[in-house]
Amino acid sequence: MTEINRTQSGIAWQKIVVAEHAQSDSVREEMASDDFWRPVAHKFVPPKKGDSGPDDTIQKLVEFITKGETVLDVGAGGGRIAIPLAEYSSHVTAVEPSEAMREQLVGTAEAWGVRNLSVIASTWEDAEVEPHDLVVCAHVVYTVTAIEGFIRKLSQSARKSVALISFGRPATATYLPLWSRVHGEERVELPTLPQIESLLSEMGIEYKETLLEEWISRPFKTREDALTECQARLFVSAESEKSKLLNDVLGESLLEVEGGFRLKWTEPHRPRIISWDV
Helix, strand or coil: CCCCCCCHHHHHHHHHHHHHHHHHHHHCCCCCCCCCCCCCHHHHCCCCCCCCCCCCHHHHHHCCCCCCCEEEEECCCCCCCHHHHHHHCCEEEEECCCHHHHHHHHHHHHHHCCCCEEEECCCCCCCCCCCEEEEEEECCHHHCCCHHHHHHHHHHCEEEEEEEEEECCCCCHHHHHHHHHHHCCCCCCCCCHHHHHHHHHHCCCCCEEEECCCECCCCECCHHHHHHHHHHHHCCCCCCHHHHHHHHHHHHHEEEECCEEEECCCCCECEEEEEEEC
8 A cells, every 4th residue: 555645643643653563572572373363352253143232333333324235344353343234234345354353253254144244354455345335444543554545545445434433542551551560661552533533634534423332341251361361462472471470460450340350440442433425
C-alpha cells in the first residue's frame, strides 16, 4: 500500500506506533508461538448464539445495512462482529491475518451454521477484495503505521459507508500497570479515539460518532489463564525470571469475580462507532 499525502496527524500517529513496536521488541523474550494472538484468540469470538453479547455493537451496525447488502470486516479476529452480521446481510467477507484468529472464526461460523461468510488470510494492506456495501474495522487501527493509506483503502472498498470502531483508550489499557511492574518502564500508549478524530478531520473526512454501551472484558477463567494471557501481552516467555515476577504481581493484582478472575484496576471499555459515507 503506497503512502502519499501524509498528514501531520498521520506522521505523529506513526511515530507513536513505531515507538510502541520498538519498546515491544526491546523486551520481547522467546515465545512459544510465532502468532501473538494464539494464547488469546478464544476471547475474540462472539457470545453463544442467542445471547445478547457484551455490548450493543451488532445492533448499531445492523442500522448501516439492509438484508441484501454485503459487509467487509477488516481485521475480523475470531468473528465477534463478522459472524453475527452474517444473519443481517447477504454475504460477509472477513479479512484476518492471524491463523489462530481464523481458526476461531471458522470454527464458530461452522458451529453457528453460517454459510454466507468467506475468509481472506491476509493483512489489510495486502488484501485484494471487491467493494462491499459496508466496511467494518473494529479495534484494528491502533497498531497501523501507514494509517492514511489504511483509511483510504477502507473508503475505496466501501460502496456506501465505513464504520470504524475504537476505544477511548488502548484495548490493552488493562495491562499497562503490569508493564512498569515487570519491565521497569512505562508503556507507550498506542493512538486511539482522539488521534482518530484528528486524523479524519485532517484528511477531510466528515464523520459522525455513535456511542456504544460500556462493557467489561470477560474475566480470566483461572489464575493460570491470567498468567498465560498476561505473558503474551507483555512478551514474557514462560519460566523466565520476568514470568516469575509477573506471577508474583498477579498474585496481588487479581480479584476473584463471577466467572473467574480480573485485574483489580480493570475499567469498562467505552467504545464508539466512527462512521462516514463514501
